[in-house]
Amino acid sequence: MVGGFGVGKTTMVRSVSEIRPLSTEETMTRAGIGVDDTTAVRGKTTTTVAFDFGRITLDDELVLYLFGAPGQERFWFLWDRLFAGTLGAVVLVDTRRVQDSWYAIDRLEHHGTPFVVARNNFGAPQHSRHQLRDALDLPPHVPLVDCDARRRDSSKAVLVALVNHLFALSFARETTP
Amino acid sequence: MSPRLHDENPDRLYTITGGRSRVVDDGSIDLVTLIVSESEPSAGMQSEHARILRICRRPTAVVELSADLELPVGVVRILLCDLLDAGVVTARHPRTSHSPDALPSPELLKRVLLGLQKL
């Protein structure tokens, strides 16, 4: 789950996770941050970023891990780590602050990580779905769903939408020579 | 967020890692790598090492260890390297797609869907 501050990432991870609410921290030396980060200081200052995680046991053999990470640009090094081996991402959007999601969407597209966009319910939306797609510059094939991250069934439906999207992509790839 | 993590005394982290700040970043231990104990804690072992051995009697993901121990993932990685070097734990790596545009198979995704729908 990625998105701006206060968009509901922690809430969503917690509402679907089977384990007690968990968060932890990743440390990175500044040297590991990479060339894109113009704010990076030379040397070895340690940066610590908190992120949420949750777990869902799917069957005897499969466990799904959920990670909630801040969506701001300065955290992208954390994403690269979280995204290694990830199935896909949920971009949470608060329609009052659509611009907070731009960077996340851009980065995911660039990275080739499949994702869905979930419009979190913070009261009556001020935009139609069409307007929201426009504002996010969302490609037509990317699903846009509504949710209330506080509700388990609603958060679960977002995960199902993501996996359905992945299934369609994977199926198409297998059947196209 | 756990306030304890944020208020962490840097001295404590320094002591735990023996002052090493090296981030084990070769990709060999990722957040969902499962760690399994291969022996029991021994007398005189550093307490964090002993705790890891006890927790990992059941295979435990690195990220869960980090939360249980209330230590940042980077510190846990350093501790795990010690234990791996000593041969008292083993690491089981998740099946991951290393190419960014590699998708899981439709069969695997079906199983994920079935599992989610049962929630």
Ligand SMILES: Nc1nc2c(ncn2[C@@H]2O[C@H](COP(=O)(O)OP(=O)(O)O)[C@@H](O)[C@H]2O)c(=O)[nH]1
């Ligand atoms: N109305 C409404 N509030 C929500 C929803 N999801 C989260 N919140 C609230 O928004 C606040 C910020 O949520 P949080 O999960 O901490 O955001 P994060 O910064 O993305 O982790 C909390 O007070 C939540 O209770 C939602 O779907 N609807």
Ligand SMILES: [Mg+2]
């Ligand atoms: Mg949060």
